[in-house]
Amino acid sequence: MRLQNVIHVLAERGALLQQPVNIDKIKIEGIESNSGKVAAGFLFVAIPGYKHDGHDFIEDAVKRGAAAVIGEREADAIAGLPENVPYVQVSNAREAIALAASRFYEKPDRKRTVIGITGTNGKTTTSFLLRDVLEQAGISCSLFGTIANFLNGEERKTVNTTPDALQLNRMMAESNDEVIILEVSSHAIEQYRVEGINFDMALFTNLSKEHLDYHGTMEEYFGVKRKLFDQLKIGGKAVVFTDTPWGRRLVTDLEEKDVPVITAGQVQDNEFWLNSIQADEEPVFTLQHLDQSYTISLPIPGLHNVYNAALAFAAASELISDGSRIASGLENFKGVPGRFEMLRHACGARFIIDYAHTTDAVQYCLHTAKRIGAKRIVHVFGFRGNRDTGKREMMVAASAKYSDIFILTFDDLNGIEPGEMEAELRALNEEHGQGKGVVITDRTMAIKHAYDIAQEGDWIFITGKGPETYRTPFFMPADSDRSTVELLLQDQNEKKTLKSS
Ligand SMILES: CC(=O)N[C@H]1[C@@H](OP(=O)(O)OP(=O)(O)OC[C@H]2O[C@@H](n3ccc(=O)[nH]c3=O)[C@H](O)[C@@H]2O)O[C@H](CO)[C@@H](O)[C@@H]1O[C@H](C)C(=O)N[C@@H](C)C(=O)N[C@H](CCC(=O)O)C(=O)O
Ligand SMILES: Nc1ncnc2c1ncn2[C@@H]1O[C@H](COP(=O)(O)OP(=O)(O)OP(=O)(O)O)[C@@H](O)[C@H]1O
Numbered sequence: 067m068r069l070q071n072v073i074h075v076l077a078e079r080g081a082l083l084q085q086p087v088n089i090d091k092i093k094i095e096g097i098e099s100n101s102g103k104v105a106a107g108f109l110f111v112a113i114p115g116y117k118h119d120g121h122d123f124i125e126d127a128v129k130r131g132a133a134a135v136i137g138e139r140e141a142d143a144i145a146g147l148p149e150n151v152p153y154v155q156v157s158n159a160r161e162a163i164a165l166a167a168s169r170f171y172e173k174p175d176r177k178r179t180v181i182g183i184t185g186t187n188g189k190t191t192t193s194f195l196l197r198d199v200l201e202q203a204g205i206s207c208s209l210f211g212t213i214a215n216f217l218n219g220e221e222r223k224t225v226n227t228t229p230d231a232l233q234l235n236r237m238m239a240e241s242n243d244e245v246i247i248l249e250v251s252s253h254a255i256e257q258y259r260v261e262g263i264n265f266d267m268a269l270f271t272n273l274s275k276e277h278l279d280y281h282g283t284m285e286e287y288f289g290v291k292r293k294l295f296d297q298l299k300i301g302g303k304a305v306v307f308t309d310t311p312w313g314r315r316l317v318t319d320l321e322e323k324d325v326p327v328i329t330a331g332q333v334q335d336n337e338f339w340l341n342s343i344q345a346d347e348e349p350v351f352t353l354q355h356l357d358q359s360y361t362i363s364l365p366i367p368g369l370h371n372v373y374n375a376a377l378a379f380a381a382a383s384e385l386i387s388d389g390s391r392i393a394s395g396l397e398n399f400k401g402v403p404g405r406f407e408m409l410r411h412a413c414g415a416r417f418i419i420d421y422a423h424t425t426d427a428v429q430y431c432l433h434t435a436k437r438i439g440a441k442r443i444v445h446v447f448g449f450r451g452n453r454d455t456g457k458r459e460m461m462v463a464a465s466a467k468y469s470d471i472f473i474l475t476f477d478d479l480n481g482i483e484p485g486e487m488e489a490e491l492r493a494l495n496e497e498h499g500q501g502k503g504v505v506i507t508d509r510t511m512a513i514k515h516a517y518d519i520a521q522e523g524d525w526i527f528i529t530g531k532g533p534e535t536y537r538t539p540f541f542m543p544a545d546s547d548r549s550t551v552e553l554l555l556q557d558q559n560e561k562k563t564l565k566s567s
């Protein structure tokens with residue numbers, strides 16, 4: 067592709083500050099923001115990041131064969147740039163790479179049905195629910211999100227919930243699937259990862275206190291999420307779960323701007339009215355739409371998962387006209403790794419591994435167990451070092467409110483000194499624990515303690531890490547919450563076999 071084509075798009079968007087002359091003949095063979103991956107003929111985009119500044123790697127990119135460079139610094143301030151390599155100055159390099167990638171990969175969003183899902187909690191679960199429903203109806207789906215990137219029947223590892231703009235446009239172009247489902251985090255919107263992509267549907271799950279170390283206030287956080295809904299295609303629709311004040315506010319905002327909105331929620335005026343929810347290990351609920359009513363038994367517990375299912379149903383109904391097919395798709399849902407995953411202790415206790423890392427998520431999980439009739443709730447959890455410290459007090463208070471016993475333990479320390487984190491856990495327990503908490507810093511030993519005290523009818527929640535592997539080494543030879551529980555359960559089975567032989 068000609069460099070001029072990219073420059074044209076940047077100019078159209080007002081993103082161009084200075085453009086070089088005599089570049090008509092320059093062609094680009096690819097785009098990269100990581101100098102180490104630049105090959106001959108590539109356009110290198112220098113991004114000032116959180117850890118590094120891409121401008122410091124321009125020389126490296128040129129040595130590897132970059133044919134042109136985009137950056138934010140003035141051309142005079144760029145070291146190691148030969149005259150024959152044109153330099154384009156832009157106001158924002160992340161925005162520029164997104165626009166350039168979209169142009170280079172020939173606007174892949176135009177060729178597919180693209181569905182974006184945003185919100186504090188429930189993006190992954192809703193995306194899996196929607197994918198399962200669509201695929202059971204014979205509609206092939208790509209899914210890019212926290213667990214992995216799935217396309218053309220393959221699974222690829224991911225570091226982010228939302229891939230960066232380059233990877234995203236590349237994968238969209240590679241995808242042969244009819245629908246692309248994309249989890250859109252607020253970080254991704256803020257960092258222009260989805261810039262230039264237009265959506266057929268944008269879904270909103272909910273908004274609660276999270277990532278305020280990054281976004282500052284709830285108002286700013288909402289403002290960022292809200293931007294996704296300005297990126298609908300002509301005829302595109304917003305699909306909003308309305309049970310939070312932020313969901314209702316979004317609906318009002320969008321309706322004022324004549325954006326078509328589909329609503330789902332527990333109040334009767336929702337287009338998809340969710341009612342008569344029976345909490346159980348397989349919750350049963352009714353969804354009413356127009357003159358149809360569907361009673362659905364969902365194979366995963368959790369009131370929050372009923373909400374996610376209602377939202378997925380509303381979105382799926384835009385692509386599948388027969389509601390009973392959507393209902394049966396939900397009833398055959400296979401679940402999501404690390405989201406309300408249940409393992410059973412021989413004594414009749416349940417272990418639940420869940421990715422809950424917000425106060426809301428913790429409340430929903432523990433409340434679900436209470437509603438189903440847990441005799442006791444035991445909760446094992448901790449906090450990531452260096453992240454969102456403002457939510458810790460509320461999470462401990464929520465655990466103290468709903469659980470009978472809780473065990474505070476280590477999550478990823480992210481460079482925080484173990485002694486510092488332990489002191490923080492002890493202080494939180496002292497202040498907000500209502501005398502129900504203990505601190506056992508080794509995560510595997512904390513889980514073992516829960517296992518040792520387990521009784522028939524207990525629901526033992528281990529939250530925060532879900533399917534992720536441990537980054538901190540712990541005492542037991544296990545690398546995740548699930549493998550720790552499995553090791554304990556295996557030990558129990560072996561002891562039983564020994565006794566009986
Ligand atoms: C803090 C943060 O958001 N970082 C994101 C950011 O990376 P960065 O700015 O830190 O990159 P950097 O290392 O400073 O490098 C700057 C530039 O120099 C370049 N470079 C660097 C070294 C070199 O030798 N040559 C070179 O060219 C790099 O390729 C890059 O272009 O831009 C990258 C590309 O988009 C992201 O992958 C990365 O996400 C990191 C891994 C991350 O953990 N982000 C979290 C906070 C995040 O985004 N989370 C949300 C989900 C949140 C949730 O809902 O739970 C997500 O969407 O994942
Ligand atoms: N609708 C919901 N409301 C509140 N909590 C929810 C909801 N859906 C899921 N959760 C809780 O949040 C946790 C994370 O769920 P999920 O992975 O689906 O959300 P997410 O938005 O993708 O989060 P992340 O981007 O951090 O992965 C779940 O394990 C559950 O505890």
